[in-house]
Amino acid sequence: MQKRSGLLAVLFLCLSAVAFGQGGTIKGFVYDRSTGEPMIFTNVLLEGTKLGVQTDVNGYFSLPQVPEGTYTLFTSLVGYDTSRTTITVTPNSVITKKLFLGTKQTELKGVEISARKTEKITQVNAGTITVTAKDIKLMPSSGGEPDIAQYLQVVPGVVFTGDQGGQLYIRGGAPSQTGILLDGVTIYNPFHSIGLYSVFETDAIRNVDVQTAGFGAQYGNRTSAILDVRTKDGNKNRLAGKVSASPIMARVMLEGPLVKAKREGGSAVTFLLSAKHSYLSSTSESIYGGFGEPFKSGLPFDFTDLYGKITLSGDNGSKLNFFGFNFKDKARLLDPSTHTENAAYKWNAAGGGATFVVTPGSSSALINGRLAYSKYDVELNEANYVPRKSGVSGFEGAIDFTYYFPRYSQIRYGIEVSGLYTTLDYVNDKQITSNLERRNTTGAIYVSYRKNFSEKFIFEPSFRAQYYSSLSKLSPEPRLAMKYNITNNVRLKAAGGLYSQNLLSTKSDRDIVNLFTGFILSPDESLKNTEGKEVTTNLQTAYHALGGIEVDIDKVELTLEPWYKNFRQLIEFNRNQQFASDPDFQVGSGLARGIDLSARYSRNRLYLWGVVSYQKIDYKSIDSKGAIQTYPPPFDRRMNINLLASYAAGKKKDWDLSARLNVGSPFPFTQTQGFYETLDPTEAGIQTNINTQNGSIGILYADAINGGRLSWYHRFDLSARKRFILSTNSNIETTLSVSNVYNRNNIFYVDRLSNSLVYQLPIFPSLNVTWNF
Template identity: 45%
Template sequence: MKKLLFLFGLFACISLTFGQDHILRGFIYDTENGEPIPFEKVTLIPTVKSIGITGAITDVNGFFSIPKLAIGTYLLRVEDLNYKNYEREINITKKDGITDIRIDMITPDAKESFDVVISAETKAKTTEVLISQIKLDKKGIERVPSVGAENDITAAFSVTPGVVTTGDQGGQLYVRGGTPIQNKVLLDGMTIYNPFHSIGFFSIFETELVKNVDIYTGGFDSKYGGRISSVMDISYRDGNKKEFGGKISTSPFMAKLVLEGPIYTAKKAGDGAGSYVFSAKHSLLDYTAKSLYRNVNEGNGLPFNFTDLYGKITLASGQGSKFSFFGFNNNDNVAYTDIADLNFKQSGGGMNFVLVPSGSPIFIKGHLNGSRYETNFNEVGAKPRTSSIGGFDLGFDFTYFLKKESQVEYGINLNGFNTDFITYNEAASKIQIQN
């Protein structure tokens, strides 16, 4: 523990070695729901021609930072086809220091029209070298054809170059010759040991909540240590901070429910707010398969059944710092009448945070979480066999923004895991292996 605290203090103190040129930073939010807007282009235009135009692109948390600004007056501009153009005058009166701002983007009326502008995504392609990396959001996932009435992230995996699945959609993933165990799947920084259900068509993820997906099939950063084949980093959005809402949908395969809303709202513009979001999915195959697949499993239909639960609470300040607490539970069951029963259980929870320290040029992110995956196999005439794997993860990430949209990232990570395997030999003697 002492070593961990020492390293944390060391990384935090590194910020003192960087020059304290003036920094303009802040967050961009959607006025309708209070959600931060990721990958938005911010342009800063000086009134003096001798100073060059600069800018930045928001990260997945909607945060941007423009360092090393000279004294003067600037026009800050944000242009997006989905929102009204935003302009604001910025005055830099001293060489050193930090100016924090908040930008609230307003959705335009249907009758309004805008000029076509270069998006942040297009601009990012000229400033970032993305080797074997694919970025997706909710809209990108919805454009991919999928099985059933609901779009699923498994469809996006299936059409990713270098990825081979064991089924038409979903199932085990083989990325560029690697095995499924060599893939790392993260949900808000938490390890997901099995992202797919037993039937293979659906993942445990809720498309309605997806904010961003980064799929790396090679060349991933050192912060994604622990796997050698691929990394799938999935981020969920927060709940609506302005008003209550929800969605109910059903299909022959499953039914789902999504609820979200504010815990407390901002009393005035720029104040903090809290929100929650909850989702539940349950398969309907045990009800519909008897009619749809009458000749399967002796007339009992498909033997698959699953339930997914997810919840998240977010407490955010008006300056952009926030704490999120989340948890999930997945339950899969494959039941062959009078033959065998196979059950998969996966659960986990944790918290993550974003800190924007006043007077410091460092942007801090952190997480603490744990997850566990269990399988139980009950065969007629035999004793039950079980296996499980679980672990925890603690991490801190620090980002220092440089000029011309460059940045330095460093951090620390501590994790651990344990396994437990129980089976029986031909003499019915118990064999247990723990690690």
């Protein structure tokens, strides 16, 4: 109780400082004049003073405690005209302004450097990368289609498991330990079975925050990382969009005003719709059959993604969004010898909700909120096996408040409530079935405070308290981020904290390839850890520690980040379950540590990015003999190297050329020790004769979990994009891409029964045509 009172006292003092600060407040939004879309992370300054701020993801800015007087407020960004307006500040006044930036041909490179430099010295950003649609298009477009799934593979600390069934593992964490958010709503599976593509439409993305470790208290119920995707609002001025087609998929996106503003910056109603559909299973055989398998038998992947959004914008910048989505994926696993179907896999995700942004007229605060419902179902049907099914459904609601201080400081606090219902019908390798249902309501409060001290030191403590009703457990989670600017070009940073979650997945450490990921909430049964002691909580828990140094040398940006994650408690399905009476779950732990070096160079037409990563991950659990065993999980890729180059060619910069090389050390896998025939002595009751019975083949696994290693992975991708200008607002883009240029045989998995190698995609050329209007 004393801790809670102390926290409330600190919060009260901070809010009081805002309420009774001297001078006036200038707040507002910055927009792109041509589309009405908010301009994020843009400098807003008072000319002739040192007072300034950057816009947030809503394009919002707030300059508090501005002394009385008349000022010129201005903002500018590379490729845009400078926007200026004169304002007069009186004591305790709150002035709201909207600024609009129009594009121009002459680039202001000095302004670009200033805006990026401001972000570096005023925000910690430890373990964090912000991505825009423009960044995504710097990558070679696999299949001619740019996608965030391809960009994430270059992010420091991210491990990608392959083109087919690919998943992303972020700094030692499994996919279920990474929170994926779309406009604040949880997405349980964002990547399709063909791992080159996500459910997100690239041109609908405003920004993506990739938080790889040490994330703040505004995020909860995940123990490794966060991927926060926010979409655009839709063009306020005209109907715009794109139509795209390739041998892999077709895409359509439309956006525009339903009710157009009567004046610039006035209230409006806009919409955004996107749809993409893959027909690769039909086209791969006819178009790519000449390249051999797996194209010859048809790549067994199909998906359809639908997303829609309506935005009601007010005169003062407040807005209300309604959105909905439906994502579907289907795949088949083929026999590596006969190329006949061994298994059918599908999942479907659907949901919808509302978000709002409110800026009260008499306050500098910004209020954000959301309420949504979503549902995810996944199913795997294997020949001669019991089908596996899982479902997650539930609601999420939240509201938070942000108050702004001088010199880029702020305080943010909020409340979250969510309810989940999970089902799981699962069968393990011993053919023991589990039929589980769980419900839980989670409530959380959090507060985060960022203080900048004279542009030298940034101190950002935060705290989250999360309550899990099904376990009757309150989880207090303190977190901290810091940065020290030795100079404007050399900066030290650090972050860390405690984390918890109650959502488990069914991935097995014995599966070399497993598309099926089921979900279930933490059990309420008694569990024991590897030392045989009963655990005090059935939550999965972890703590992070992250350090780093940023160095700018001319146009080169160097970042070195060592990191450490201690997954103190991992709850997973009992791999040693022999009988239905055995426990369904077991408790283990994990330790992940690594170091990532990133170097970026950007000048004029050339962009270069290189990332070298090293990590080591160890899990600990009880083996089949009751002994403690330490082993690497299937995604323990020790070395990972990514090199990216992009160049804008042509007098009009209407050619985009890009290349990427990825090299990764071998993944571990559990080796096969032998085979046996499984017989059912109860098949025909007392008439059963096992001597004449044809049993199925069972597999004897090696005692050492993941004791073997596959081969090294490396792949080289190229793409070239050409733009043909049709009019001011219309152009056609053609993209020629080649994935796996030198046709490297990267192992997907080894079929245990036939001992045959199954490879990732071979050389994969594609041509895409896109009409932008």
